[in-house]
Amino acid sequence: MTKKRGSIEPPTRATTDSLRKSEGNWVGSARIGNREPETLSVDSMRIDQIPCDGDMPVIPGSVTSLARTVQPGGSTLVSFTVPMSAIGSGVCGVQTHFFGSVASGPLANSSAYFEAPRMGSTTPVDATQQALLDYLVENQLVANPDRISGREIAELYRQRRIRYSIAQQAFYQSAPGPTGPECDPQDLSDIPGVGYSCLPTSEFTTDSASYIANAYKGDAVLIHACGLSRTCSRSSVRPKSIRTAV
Numbered sequence: 001m002t003k004k005r006g007s008i009e010p011p012t013r014a015t016t017d018s019l020r021k022s023e024g025n026w027v028g029s030a031r032i033g034n035r036e037p038e039t040l041s042v043d044s045m046r047i048d049q050i051p052c053d054g055d056m057p058v059i060p061g062s063v064t065s066l067a068r069t070v071q072p073g074g075s076t077l078v079s080f081t082v083p084m085s086a087i088g089s090g091v092c093g094v095q096t097h098f099f100g101s102v103a104s105g106p107l108a109n110s111s112a113y114f115e116a117p118r119m120g121s122t123t124p125v126d127a128t129q130q131a132l133l134d135y136l137v138e139n140q141l142v143a144n145p146d147r148i149s150g151r152e153i154a155e156l157y158r159q160r161r162i163r164y165s166i167a168q169q170a171f172y173q174s175a176p177g178p179t180g181p182e183c184d185p186q187d188l189s190d191i192p193g194v195g196y197s198c199l200p201t202s203e204f205t206t207d208s209a210s211y212i213a214n215a216y217k218g219d220a221v222l223i224h225a226c227g228l229s230r231t232c233s234r235s236s237v238r239p240k241s242i243r244t245a246v
Helices: 127-138 150-158 230-235
Strands: 012-014 020-022 025-033 040-051 063-070 075-083 091-102 107-115 163-165 170-172 179-183 196-205 238-245
Touching: 012 107, 025 063, 025 091, 025 107, 040 075, 040 107, 063 075, 063 091, 075 091, 127 150, 127 170
Parallel strands: none
Antiparallel strands: 012 025, 020 025, 025 075, 040 063, 040 091, 091 107, 163 170, 179 238, 196 238
């Protein structure tokens, strides 16, 4: 659609979710691709600051020169640096815009978003929280050791790879309790036992006798003729559940 209107939008993605700290600066990088049959020239860029308050206007940056060429089907990595003092405490992200053109004339523009580490007041991390973060990084349980989200921690708890203390209202890193054999959460007669709960894992299982054309592991399958029949639900792909100490 953009090409029909006289411009192209090269595929552009941030290599990391957030800016990284380096020698008093915030640094980031984005990879720009070229789907066109001719060379793409990227000649300038601009970094805008996105306030945390959605009612506040975007803070536009100045346009800086950039001399990069991208061959057809190729890509190039563009890195940039922002002084820490240039990003205020009320900024939650930066949007990088890249501008250029191709030889036949159409202009090119693309963007990539980065989260900005908050520079305002912070909440101190206590010993329990720090021990948990260290445990997650040392055991490679998180995708990015420089940015650990609450969603990742919640998912690790759901998988029982970390624990939660009701008394302290905090997650902690001690090894999970013992687990038992596989169980069926839909079978009310299949009681896990005292101190155990039938919980789903990150794995999936299928009955070897079942076959569903064009279905992939993890797909949700709805069969009209089955209604709420338990037989049909057992024939589909479902999460594997095991008895887990709670």
